[in-house]
Amino acid sequence: MIKTVAIQGVKGSFHHIVSQQYFGDEITLKECLTFDEVVQSLLTGESDAVVMALENSIAGSIIPNYALIDNHNLHMVGEHYLDVQHHLMALPNQDINDIVEVYSHPMALLQCKEFFKKYPHIKLVEDKDTAEVAQRIRTKNLKGVAAIASKLASELFELNIISESIQTIKQNETRFVIVKKENHEVSESDISKASIKFELEHKRGSLAAMLNVMSDCKLNLTKIQSMPKIETPWKYAFFVDVTFNDYGDYKKAISIMEIMTEKFKILGEFKDAKL
Template structure:
């Protein structure tokens, strides 16, 4: 049984990803923050961890990029999950009975329009979507609702008051599978990679790197400059690329290694987009 660290507790979106990615035969290490998640990997409480990295609405979860970089973690896979937010509470309550909703800031943000129509409800930030559902069930809290996936309502015996309350209906989150050791993905299944590099401030240096990628038939699916910690306003670039032939990627790798500073491959893995 594989030990997998997730952010949040059972019933959370991270738990859903774990089930979909690995199947049922796993044991969960529930981590209440991404720091604890990384600590779980480093201290071998888990073999792999699932980490949200990017969302169609909120964009990149930037501190998680920093964690992967700082602790030299490897991305061995990715998974895209459509996000469904449901308002849930103890059974037999109506929306009028709810005075307070606790959830993760990201979930609250993604349901902003719904709550504009229900101004009597106070919004309170919490660390985890499902932990609130559990607390409502454990302490039999009336008048309080959680925003969480359907799985949480099933596990903790809550009723869904309103389903699909997210503002943008096609909301999806990209999760990555991370680990401390180098993943052993076969070259045949690898068609995506995440790279990190730095460039000097010379004009056109990024264009030059992107030209190499284009010449080597790599498709850029994501680019982001991030400030370098301890060196204000010097930037590192995080880039995701997809490709058809691993040899093309190897060629680009060899060239970029010479052109860029601090070049690092965060992961080579199978594209999770269908």
């Protein structure tokens, strides 16, 4: 039973929205300043699950979050897609010309940098969380300061949206995962997707052989990303997501892959959210 869900950010953040959509309103939200803190809360038992952004269609994978899940041997037990729309918001009765500084999360600033080219007078400042800035503008009554955050944040903190959907690429789908310490709760019949990691020697055809196994076992590849291993220049780690109709097919594939690869690891098994 999920009681407490930890997120990076405060109420009104995109992580909060995902947590609402995935778990409903019955859970307690634990607001953390960083993803490290989120993971710590899970490890100490302060939270039962965490919501974590993992990739978006603009910047690709959020590799540091992959590393957090991998290094702490956590398990993805679910996934959720959110269409992230960034709005520029401030205290009422101000327009864009009144704004001197905009504070937001680095990823949000990156996604909206094109918009701000038209307003060189605005200073962009990196901050920990999109919604926390919105909250701060309200509690400290900050004039001349704007936040880039969600519609939910503008509602919660009663800010006025100066400009809607200011990110450069308007369709901005972000994939979030639900992460837990243990992986006991998803029943086999509900599992239709898995996230795996393995390493291969840098040998011609080694990855092709792996993909042949997956294909022979009727797995569909939905994501693949190689990461060079700095310490061992001729080895590569691969992060792969697969979907499948039959759990038995998947089990067969991974039993072969465990033999044919090094450091084979299942990062998560869950229901394909796109089904």
